[in-house]
Amino acid sequence: MTTPTPVDAATAPRRTRNALMTKEALLAAAQELFGRKGYERTTTREIGEAAGVDPALIARYFGSKADLYLAAVAAERLADDERDEPAGVDQPFADLQDVVEVVLRLTARQGPGPILQALVRDDAPPEIREAARARLVRRIVQPVAAQFDADGIDRPTLRAQVAVAALLGVGLGRSLGWFDELHATDPDELAVLVLEALGRPG
């Protein structure tokens, strides 16, 4: 257990076998996984795979899974980085068709993004949910309502809200794999279908 070369932690840990980098990789993976799935649902094997490291090293460097969790929580304060947002949601939309296509295409990838999840979870931090909600209204609901109004449709705001909520439901169900066909259908094809229903309210 004696360190032959008590290397200063800051200087030159450049090696392919690097205990420091390994520890940090484990810590980062643990933070991500524990944060996303919770403690119980995260396995040491997952953490190891995510970190590109053998799970046995968790025991070596942290003692146990529980100890790794404590270490991850303790280090949590440092990782308060900025969050990415889909570029698509930031652009103004011309009409409902744009909206439908973009939303369906966004949810075509895997899982709903952090924004949609914030919108949907009842335990999300209120200020985050409110921010997501406000953006949704401004970028999507209002343009659609304006279009409905211009088209002389009755109760344009309410109908726009219904349409957007419905669309989010479809996107959510699609990205979470609720239904087989819904999941498998091509985004563009689906857009046509959804537009048929939402596009001509009243």
Next chain:
Amino acid sequence: MTTPTPVDAATAPRRTRNALMTKEALLAAAQELFGRKGYERTTTREIGEAAGVDPALIARYFGSKADLYLAAVAAERLADDERDEPAGVDQPFADLQDVVEVVLRLTARQGPGPILQALVRDDAPPEIREAARARLVRRIVQPVAAQFDADGIDRPTLRAQVAVAALLGVGLGRSLGWFDELHATDPDELAVLVLEALGRPG
């Protein structure tokens, strides 16, 4: 599987061996334990012991641990509602109109129930999400698809899936207060609106 004595469920289930009492004991124990310790940390053996019943009976009466969880959650919900019909979500639906009305009415009061949340959150335990999903498909999507098919509508299954997902989106947005008008509008009035869009696909 023929019942020799089709005893009316309401009358005289006074026996030492009583399926009804056993189910209720399991349900009560499940509510208590799931509520206190969460799903993952609660084992079927614990539930059985707390209920004074063999854990194998969970499988017999509820199907699985995940199904028991859903049943416990549903039962809790019904207990809150004073006079809600005991059938609730457990009965098959006649047509899309039924579905729309029930869903909108259910999401009218409080936030989305645990079941809807389980369906919607990407960090929910997979078994529970799958159980909720399976129930949704069987009780709602399939009947609606059958109706669409009977009406000679093209691609009935896909359209039913889209319709149900959209409907859930509306219910979700409504119960979470996404949009003001959507939140304020009377359920029945809203039902008419949604049906206009979903009810006549193609």
Next chain:
DNA sequence: CTACTATGTCATCAACTGATGACTTACGAC
């Protein structure tokens, strides 16, 4: 080079999980 050790790999463990199906028992009709 040789040797030493920090680092990483691997096979495997014991414990626990939910689930299953064959078996036993008690109920209640007759």
Next chain:
DNA sequence: GTCGTAAGTCATCAGTTGATGACATAGTAG
């Protein structure tokens, strides 16, 4: 009483979990 069946019991399964220690290898000092 008998007897069929619902209700309950039990042993055991297959899978997963976190953990462990023997082993292999890379990096470095001398």
